[in-house]
Amino acid sequence: MNLSHAPLRLAIGAFVLNSGISKLTLEGQAAEGLHGMAAGAVPPLRRLDAPTFARLLAGTEIAIGSALLLPVVPSALVGAGLLGLGGGLMRVYWATPGLRRQGSVRPTEPGTAIAKDSWLVGAGLTLILDDLLHRGRRLKRRRHR
Template sequence: MHPTHVPIRLATGAYILNSGLNKLKADEQGQEQMHGWASSVYPMFKDMKAGDFTKLLGYGEIGVGALLLLPTVPSAIAGGALAAFGAGLTGMYLKTPGMTESDGVRPTTEGTSLAKDVWLVGAGLTLASQSFLSGTKHAAQAVAGGVSNAAGAVTGGVAGVAGSVASGVTGAVHSGSSGASKGVKGLLESAHDAREELADALADLAESMLKR
């Protein structure tokens, strides 16, 4: 249970749990009233005995209240149960004659006490949606972390390959430069020797011409 869910779960859970316990203690008249009202809106309950219906409703409310109060129950489950319970009560409010104005939504004076059940729907949907979004966020963070790790591994591999290639190129360039340097040096030495030989040949030619 997220700490921010504690107030709403305690308030709604305690309210519904107490309501369920009170229904189990209802007398025969109270049971007849609840059964008559519910069966007029939801015909599926007409064939049930008033006492059986009241017990079923009471145990149902106790179950919803317990889901909300138990911290081990995920808010998505507790919120879904609360929203479903509130929707049932809201349906009774909307379908009961005299509870709403002519527009079928706004409550009359008699329906005000029932219209508040829509709050249970809102509270349940809030718990369920926040829990869902929180789970989605954690999943997205996990996926993002996996992608980041994979990208880091790929980047490291590419950097290693690039480093190896650069090292090879550097070695090749160094080796080529050394060979080129030796080649140029040898060429210069050959040119120097040729120049000396040419100078000697010119000196010999001049000397022979002077002797003539």
């Protein structure tokens, strides 16, 4: 892990880990609401029941959050996890009626809570690109020795 990635990984890792832990106990309407939004954006998720979906999402967030906090996990790998998580949230944002203003990419008041997660996509891409570019520079230096 590049030391410059530490602040980003710590902040996002703690947030995502906490989000996953909070979802471990989701039941009833809360689990159904979460599942309903996700299944509306990704129809194959309808095959899962709401509690199972909530547990899987919780586990995914716990895994990504933990990986971000562990410096031995390569930044490109945790960046890919963030990109997947953020991409899924952006899919929900684009597919769910009422989250965006009519004919616009701008969020409505209810859509802001999901639209703000676009930072996960940006952070994921940043970690991937920086890690790959940094790795490429190290390989070039080794060849020139």
